[in-house]
Amino acid sequence: MTMAHGLPHQDSVGYESIRAWLGDRCGISYPDHKANLLRQRLARVTHTYALRDLNELAGAITKGDRQDVELAVMHAASTNHTFFFREPEVLDVFAENILPQLAGRDEIRIWSAAASTGDEAYTIAMLVAEKLGPAALRKLSILGTDISAPVVESAEKAVFSDRALSQMDVAMRSRYMTPAGEGMFQVNEPLRKTCTFRRLNLKATPYPFAKQFQVVFCRNILYYFEPEDQAATLRAIYDATEPGGFLVTSVTEAVRDLCDAWIPVTTGIYRRG
Numbered sequence: 001m002t003m004a005h006g007l008p009h010q011d012s013v014g015y016e017s018i019r020a021w022l023g024d025r026c027g028i029s030y031p032d033h034k035a036n037l038l039r040q041r042l043a044r045v046t047h048t049y050a051l052r053d054l055n056e057l058a059g060a061i062t063k064g065d066r067q068d069v070e071l072a073v074m075h076a077a078s079t080n081h082t083f084f085f086r087e088p089e090v091l092d093v094f095a096e097n098i099l100p101q102l103a104g105r106d107e108i109r110i111w112s113a114a115a116s117t118g119d120e121a122y123t124i125a126m127l128v129a130e131k132l133g134p135a136a137l138r139k140l141s142i143l144g145t146d147i148s149a150p151v152v153e154s155a156e157k158a159v160f161s162d163r164a165l166s167q168m169d170v171a172m173r174s175r176y177m178t179p180a181g182e183g184m185f186q187v188n189e190p191l192r193k194t195c196t197f198r199r200l201n202l203k204a205t206p207y208p209f210a211k212q213f214q215v216v217f218c219r220n221i222l223y224y225f226e227p228e229d230q231a232a233t234l235r236a237i238y239d240a241t242e243p244g245g246f247l248v249t250s251v252t253e254a255v256r257d258l259c260d261a262w263i264p265v266t267t268g269i270y271r272r273g
């Protein structure tokens with residue numbers, strides 16, 4: 001139970017029911033020590049929809065007829081922080097060891113499974129252009145998915161602030177992006193054309209893909225999930241990856257303890273047998 005000044009909040013029942021709903025529906029877990037963060041995030045939703053408090057908000061999302069409010073709660077509860085060229089050590093392995101193995105393929109299919117605003121997907125497109133040459137973009141398709149509708153919309157626009165680009169080489173930025181005014185840059189069309197963005201809840205397994213991917217990026221998301229959801233997600237990603245294909249995670253994620261089907265290759269990189 002969340003407490004204010006040692007007393008229970010008036011809307012503790014609503015808070016707990018939203019917290020449980022986030023776990024069940026999205027796999028997102030908020031431990032007690034993050035209660036204030038979740039409360040601040042939910043306060044924005046109650047304000048936007050002119051709801052009295054978290055009890056009323058909980059009522060709206062659990063009834064099942066307010067998809068707009070449900071989407072707003074999912075968006076508010078998720079941490080969308082991301083940026084270009086995040087965790088370069090795993091990206092180097094992807095570019096130097098994995099991409100050359102895909103060079104001869106007619107189609108290169110890559111999934112950015114918690115894509116947020118698309119920074120990761122466009123970073124992947126840039127690495128393909130750099131490593132395999134711009135012609136390889138014609139056979140590249142990158143799918144970026146996220147549970148949050150506003151970040152999917154933002155990813156489609158492909159416009160980023162220089163803050164999101166601070167880890168990126170300036171020469172690379174001028175090769176693949178065009179200034180869009182006020183410190184913003186847009187990804188150039190040949191790269192944009194390789195990326196498609198959709199809403200997808202990673203908890204809704206199995207995933208609805210007609211074709212398997214050769215590489216799946218699933219970074220900086222699993223640690224928001226309960227362990228059983230982490231394991232189920234890793235298993236479903238395994239099924240969505242072609243035999244011999246790769247999973248790229250963030251260096252902090254303990255895939256091996258959660259799903260032993262994945263064969264460890266090196267830090268943050270796993271292979272489907």
Ligand SMILES: C[S@@+](CC[C@H](N)C(=O)[O-])C[C@H]1O[C@@H](n2cnc3c(N)ncnc32)[C@H](O)[C@@H]1O
Nearest residue numbers: 026078080082114116146147148201202219220
């Ligand atoms: C911290 S961002 C990670 C972005 C990128 N992969 C990276 O490493 O920079 C995590 C993203 O996961 C999304 N997310 C949270 N729960 C999700 C779920 N159940 N299904 C799909 N995406 C989810 C959030 O909306 C957020 O955009």
